[in-house]
Amino acid sequence: MKKHALLSTFGLSLMISTLTAQAAALSSEHSAFGQLPDGTAVEKYTLRNSHGVQASIITYGATLQSLLVPDKAGKVDDIVLGFDDVQGYQNNGTVYFGATIGRFGNRLAGGKFSLDGKTYQVPQNDKTNALHGGDKGFDKRLWKAEETKTADSVGVKLTYVSPDGEMGFPGRLQTEVTYSLNDKNELKIDYRATTDKPTVLNLTNHSYFNLAGVGSGDVLKQVATLHASHYTPVNDTLIPTGELPAVAGTPVDFLKPTAFGKHIKDDHQQLKYAEPKQGGFDFNWVLDSKGDVKKLAAEVSDPQSGRTLQLFTTEPGVQLYTGNFLDGSIHGKGGKVYPHWG
Structure with missing residues (x-):
């Protein structure tokens, strides 16, 4: 065979x-x-x-x-x-x-x-x-x-x-x-x-990931950097449209360190597609590293705990999802509640 x-x-x-x-x-x-x-x-x-x-x-x-x-x-x-x-x-x-x-x-x-x-x-x-x-x-x-x-x-x-x-x-x-x-x-x-x-x-x-620890609350104060100049917008069923617009000047611009909560509630169609009621992130960014695993693709840090997570990948894109479908109804490890954006 x-x-x-x-x-x-x-x-x-x-x-x-x-x-x-x-x-x-x-x-x-x-x-x-x-x-x-x-x-x-x-x-x-x-x-x-x-x-x-x-x-x-x-x-x-x-x-x-x-x-x-x-x-x-x-x-x-x-x-x-x-x-x-x-x-x-x-x-x-x-x-x-x-x-x-x-x-x-x-x-x-x-x-x-x-x-x-x-x-x-x-x-x-x-x-x-x-x-x-x-x-x-x-x-x-x-x-x-x-x-x-x-x-x-x-x-x-x-x-x-x-x-x-x-x-x-x-x-x-x-x-x-x-x-x-x-x-x-x-x-x-x-x-x-x-x-x-x-x-x-x-x-x-x-x-x-919640760098402050699971069940500690939402991640809105945690800070992300995505080395991605473009992203793949989606339609209302979260299917990519085929376009590759620049992130500059939009709420999905994480080229510089930005807290998740800074723009998550902005009046922007992509954020509403990801989470219709309150806004969220749930789509793909096109990495400038183009699959070079030696180049930093993304970084997230939590100022309170001092933890930082860096991502390296062989792939050309990264999906950022902010737990938009979590609603506090799920009890996880140690009985801790997993809240919205948590």
């Missing part, structure tokens, strides 16, 4: 600036994280570095379940939204906390795409569109995992084989997602996939 390597490797690297702390050397371990309704075990893999940073990944959805990071005073907080058990992820599947998204992240208009002259119809799970691979995408699959280790990092490689025709997508697809953590406070996510026939693929991670 001939296989086609869709991607040699692509991914992102998150660099977290914190107070330097003394801790044990790089280490990893795995433990139980509950069971699915059919009794299948879900596992958690925890990666630690010597600066007090700790990332936990679960095999359900190849999900980043927690990311513990010290603040400027040494206080450790979890900075990614999620749940304490697998039932939380299953019962709140439409928020995609920390999940690996596939086969196709974001929306397909009408749930359709054309490939080699053939039109494919996939499930429409976001009104008339397909979102994040359908109602049972990669985020709701159980992945196989194995620990990895190099001279300067610890990690876990997760693998999922999607059969030909799953959720309407052509081709048997084997996907590998590798999370690794090093002592530079870099959390790397690398993706690799192979298929036996042409298909479409758009993998990503759907973590929600």
Whole structure:
């Protein structure tokens, strides 16, 4: 059977600036994280570095379940939204906390795409569109995992084989997602996939970051910089229009450090499409780095905690989403409430 390597490797690297702390050397371990309704075990893999940073990944959805990071005073907080058990992820599947998204992240208009002259119809799970691979995408699959280790990092490689025709997508697809953590406070996510026939693929991670700590309130005072001179505007169903206007002079200009709350309520059609009642961000910026992983793509900082997150990626764009659909009804880790824009 001939296989086609869709991607040699692509991914992102998150660099977290914190107070330097003394801790044990790089280490990893795995433990139980509950069971699915059919009794299948879900596992958690925890990666630690010597600066007090700790990332936990679960095999359900190849999900980043927690990311513990010290603040400027040494206080450790979890900075990614999620749940304490697998039932939380299953019962709140439409928020995609920390999940690996596939086969196709974001929306397909009408749930359709054309490939080699053939039109494919996939499930429409976001009104008339397909979102994040359908109602049972990669985020709701159980992945196989194995620990990895190099001279300067610890990690876990997760693998999922999607059969030909799953959720309407052509081709048997084997996907590998590798999370690794090093002592530079870099959390790397690398993706690799192979298929036996042409298909479409758009993998990503759907973590929600709150650098002040989960459940601490909204992120409106946190400051973002996006090294992106253009963006992709969307229509009222959040499908890109095909235009690539400049960000200059608009509320989506983050070329200079700007608090999320500065323009989020501006009277601008794109912000209303993202969140009709109060405004929000939920679209793609075209990175000036053009996929050069050595160039800084984006940065977010929290003045209160002193935490800073930097993003490096091999991809040409980045999606910024401000938790517009969170409304305070979801109770996450430790019973904490996840508020709007939180």
